[in-house]
Amino acid sequence: MDLNFTDEELAFRDEARRFFRTAIPQSIRAKVAEGEGLTKDDMVTSQRILNQHGWCTVNWPVAWGGKDWSPVQIYLYQDEMQQADVPTPIAFNVSMVGPVIAQFGSEEQKQRFLPATANADIFWCQGFSEPGSGSDLASLRTRAERKGDKYIVNGQKIWTTLAQYADWIFCLVRTDTAVKQQEGISFLLIDMKTPGITVRPIITIDGGREVNEVFFDNVEVPVENLVGQENKGWDYAKFLLGNERTGIARVGNSKAKVIRIKELASLEFAGGRPLIEDTKFREKLAAVEIELKALEMTQLRVVADERKLEKGRQNPASSILKLKGSVIQQQLTELLMDVVGPYAMPYQRDFDGNNEPAIGPEYASEAAPMYFNYRKVSIYGGSNEIQRNIIAKAILGL
Amino acid sequence: MDFDLSDDQRLLKESVDRLIADQYKFEQRKKYLTEPKGWSDAVYAQLAELGLLGLTFEETLGGFGGGPVETMIVMEAFGRGLVLEPFFPTVILGGGLLRRAGSPGLLGGLAPAITAGKLKLAFAHIERHSRYDLGDVATTARKEGGAWLLNGAKSLVLHGDTADKIFVTARTSGAQRDRDGVGLFLIDANAPGVSRRGYFNQDRLRAAEITLSNVRVSGDGVLGESMLPTIEHVIDEAIAALCAEAVGAMQVMHDTTLDYMKTRKQFGRTIGSFQVLQHRSVDMLVALEQARSMAMFAAVMAAEENPIERKRAIAAAKAQIGRSGHLIGEEAVQIHGGIGMTNEYSVGHSFKRMTMIGQMYGDADAHLAVLASLGGLFGKAA
Numbered sequence: 050m051d052l053n054f055t056d057e058e059l060a061f062r063d064e065a066r067r068f069f070r071t072a073i074p075q076s077i078r079a080k081v082a083e084g085e086g087l088t089k090d091d092m093v094t095s096q097r098i099l100n101q102h103g104w105c106t107v108n109w110p111v112a113w114g115g116k117d118w119s120p121v122q123i124y125l126y127q128d129e130m131q132q133a134d135v136p137t138p139i140a141f142n143v144s145m146v147g148p149v150i151a152q153f154g155s156e157e158q159k160q161r162f163l164p165a166t167a168n169a170d171i172f173w174c175q176g177f178s179e180p181g182s183g184s185d186l187a188s189l190r191t192r193a194e195r196k197g198d199k200y201i202v203n204g205q206k207i208w209t210t211l212a213q214y215a216d217w218i219f220c221l222v223r224t225d226t227a228v229k230q231q232e233g234i235s236f237l238l239i240d241m242k243t244p245g246i247t248v249r250p251i252i253t254i255d256g257g258r259e260v261n262e263v264f265f266d267n268v269e270v271p272v273e274n275l276v277g278q279e280n281k282g283w284d285y286a287k288f289l290l291g292n293e294r295t296g297i298a299r300v301g302n303s304k305a306k307v308i309r310i311k312e313l314a315s316l317e318f319a320g321g322r323p324l325i326e327d328t329k330f331r332e333k334l335a336a337v338e339i340e341l342k343a344l345e346m347t348q349l350r351v352v353a354d355e356r357k358l359e360k361g362r363q364n365p366a367s368s369i370l371k372l373k374g375s376v377i378q379q380q381l382t383e384l385l386m387d388v389v390g391p392y393a394m395p396y397q398r399d400f401d402g403n404n405e406p407a408i409g410p411e412y413a414s415e416a417a418p419m420y421f422n423y424r425k426v427s428i429y430g431g432s433n434e435i436q437r438n439i440i441a442k443a444i445l446g447l
Numbered sequence: 448m449d450f451d452l453s454d455d456q457r458l459l460k461e462s463v464d465r466l467i468a469d470q471y472k473f474e475q476r477k478k479y480l481t482e483p484k485g486w487s488d489a490v491y492a493q494l495a496e497l498g499l500l501g502l503t504f505e506e507t508l509g510g511f512g513g514g515p516v517e518t519m520i521v522m523e524a525f526g527r528g529l530v531l532e533p534f535f536p537t538v539i540l541g542g543g544l545l546r547r548a549g550s551p552g553l554l555g556g557l558a559p560a561i562t563a564g565k566l567k568l569a570f571a572h573i574e575r576h577s578r579y580d581l582g583d584v585a586t587t588a589r590k591e592g593g594a595w596l597l598n599g600a601k602s603l604v605l606h607g608d609t610a611d612k613i614f615v616t617a618r619t620s621g622a623q624r625d626r627d628g629v630g631l632f633l634i635d636a637n638a639p640g641v642s643r644r645g646y647f648n649q650d651r652l653r654a655a656e657i658t659l660s661n662v663r664v665s666g667d668g669v670l671g672e673s674m675l676p677t678i679e680h681v682i683d684e685a686i687a688a689l690c691a692e693a694v695g696a697m698q699v700m701h702d703t704t705l706d707y708m709k710t711r712k713q714f715g716r717t718i719g720s721f722q723v724l725q726h727r728s729v730d731m732l733v734a735l736e737q738a739r740s741m742a743m744f745a746a747v748m749a750a751e752e753n754p755i756e757r758k759r760a761i762a763a764a765k766a767q768i769g770r771s772g773h774l775i776g777e778e779a780v781q782i783h784g785g786i787g788m789t790n791e792y793s794v795g796h797s798f799k800r801m802t803m804i805g806q807m808y809g810d811a812d813a814h815l816a817v818l819a820s821l822g823g824l825f826g827k828a829a
Binding site for chain 2: 050051052053054055058121304307308311328331332334335336338339340341342343344345346347349350353354366369372373434436437438440441444445446447
């Protein structure tokens, strides 16, 4: 047992650290650090730089631009990227639909979509959740009826993140209503410009527009846009959701937040002294740091174990990554809000696009919105209650 | 980076696991508790036979040559069995002080006897007022001729009642809470002027109150006149060892509770089918895995020579262990219901040991305060 990285691993880490901090524009990384929303252009620019370097789709098959990296290298890559405040490559492209097409898609689909998906020439969004199908995803009702060489799609998706930017959407649709719910679902790729699609924004409690409703009204989709086999979509969805096991803890992001909290807490004053000197504040932060360190170690254990596990089997520790990682992210946004104190109050998103001076310090304006926004991380991707159900069943055998 | 055990470590783990499985079933442990010392001479002899009492001594001294990882392996197994014998004070505390502070002559002279199970050690450092501060020492050491005379009262000395030799801290100079002037001495437990009162702790491990009245010590028995940094390093290693023991105890509580949930029926179904209990069981698992991760972190950092970096890590680990331990112990008893309250059932005993580990060398809040004062874990130390 040796918990130190090898010389090769350290060299790789240093290379990654240098690359992320020099190749990605500072202006973009600063936005990530401050929790300011990224524009589509920011995301695409950053992803293209990574892709050009061959460091975008590292988890894809090597034939399609993936890397034959060890789990430790993948961990270091993610950790350094997150610590450098580099935007994570568009998840819908790189973590979700890309691997599904690479695994289950036809040769034509791979040629047509994979390079464009890697380079963010196509911006994808994800059409899974529906108004009546949140945690109970398999109950989804958006219909796709086969008519000759087309599917006719009718229904509604919700919580569709960044649909306003998306060129394409990958959807779970119901193609058979006569069978068990899970067995009548298919995985369809749909061009967002197709007539009959309407996108309507949902403004979230932080005042931001990340999510949308997407309506399908007799939308015609060519059958060649079906991924894999009809009615096997549920299997592909499970593959997609199980694909990302370790990055989801976002340990690197949280480490960067801890450091930022310490920096800002030395600028803010409480009782005439820098807040960072306040014992109670320090202990509150230290308590989260301990959980974060433990999670980092847990993640390293999962990473080290991945080499040994046969595909598809999970280390029990992996199941806690999302559960604990989400809570830590939320606690840190709360602490960040504590740091700015009363200057969490002004709602400054109305100032966007004009030159009004900020009220209070620049860094305060996103503190409360980020706190509100991060309530989502224990809800999306299977709420923490669903995660507990899964762990109880799959790991504890209850 | 590699979490795998080496071949030697795997063999060590197998033999310790087997010992615990064979010799430390709940009913066997109950029997050991009724023996005169409150633990089993036969088991202690077996620890010697397996070479465990020489775990941390160099091979040239007849030891196993083990480091923090070997200690972790052994202590985790001992935590599963709730081992009663004086391994921890003899090997971890005593052995640690000998290795780090003893003269080559002292170390070479005592290591074989310790390894053979013929010499048991204890470390007397707590005083009524000192709480978790190793430097708060009122016991005095006064030089007289070529010897030192020790006077004072030491409290809560683990296995102090059966130890053959006892390490003692005593102030050689300075005020009661000065970091300088904390001397370290090794005395015979039966030396003139030493009186001991033995008793059980809550977890049924033994301890003693010790008074020192003009206890004379000289030569090799004087390890140093100002030894606090060395003592702190040994205690940090001891905390790492306790973290591993705690993980063993937590693992058993989690496993036992899970088994109970799968067999105990109420309202015509197993209680494990109730979602509210499932979710709590998952939270126990999370607490356990977080604790295990930090016990590993502590083991790796225990050898760190930079005291600040080491302290940050050890404080973080002990705080995590304290938090996880309370959650798992309390939930284990709660989910068992009435049976969890009885002395006849195993879970309560793991809970008690876990809880006492929480009180040793600083509870979770004390370590959180230490970590906070050092600037936390990430970024530069304060």
